[in-house]
Amino acid sequence: MIKLQVIGNLGKDCVTNTVNGKNVINFNVAHTEKFRDAQGNQKDKTIWVECAYWTDRTGIAPYLKKGTQVYAEGTPEVRTYPKNDGTTGVSLTLRVQSVQLLGSRGEGGGGGYSGGSEGGYAAQAGPSRVPSAGEINEPIDDLPF
Numbered sequence: 001m002i003k004l005q006v007i008g009n010l011g012k013d014c015v016t017n018t019v020n021g022k023n024v025i026n027f028n029v030a031h032t033e034k035f036r037d038a039q040g041n042q043k044d045k046t047i048w049v050e051c052a053y054w055t056d057r058t059g060i061a062p063y064l065k066k067g068t069q070v071y072a073e074g075t076p077e078v079r080t081y082p083k084n085d086g087t088t089g090v091s092l093t094l095r096v097q098s099v100q101l102l103g104s105r106g107e108g109g110g111g112g113y114s115g116g117s118e119g120g121y122a123a124q125a126g127p128s129r130v131p132s133a134g135e136i137n138e139p140i141d142d143l144p145f
Contacts, residue, residue, distance in 0.1 A: 004076035004094050006031055006049050007069070007102065014064035025053040025096075027064050029072060053096035060099065069102040 008031035015026045032046045051072055064070070074097040083089045 002076060003073060004049075005071070005073040006051075006094065007071045008032070008049070010064060010066055010068050010070060011048065012066045014061055016058055016061045022054060023056055023058050025051075025055065025058060025061050025064065027051050027053075027070075029070060029094075047092065050091055050093045051096050051099075052093065053099060060101070063101055064099075071100040071102055072096050073098055 006029050008029040011028045011030050013027075017024050017026065029049045029051060030046050031049070032044050035043055035045065037043050049072075051074075053072075053074075072094060075095045077093045077095060079091050079093055081089050081091065
């Protein structure tokens with residue numbers, strides 16, 4: 001089994017598409033590690049992970065905005081592509097099985113959303129708070145996710 005987990009910030013707002021009648025939410029996550037080189041200088045290394053979340057539960061899409069911190073897990077894929085200078089580029093992609101909102105930069109906790117049957121949103125601090133399951137007055141069948 002190969003599983004990839006990533007925690008990081010979204011580089012741009014997600015894009016929702018329909019491919020062959022199936023919904024996919026595409027987003028990218030940046031994870032930055034800080035380390036010291038051999039001379040003791042502080043360095044940063046950022047890895048970008050392109051994510052594809054194939055799901056009929058697209059209710060999380062409005063919350064996947066640039067700068068939002070997320071946790072995503074799924075199956076990794078490595079893709080190669082031709083670069084403009086003639087060399088071959090490599091990108092790390094993730095076929096997402098679940099994603100959780102951790103919050104925006106400088107913002108406290110967030111909520112979670114999973115592809116599983118018990119996935120849902122939790123309250124979030126600040127004016128962009130997502131209602132908890134107990135606060136939703138709509139019948140379950142009418143929920144957009």
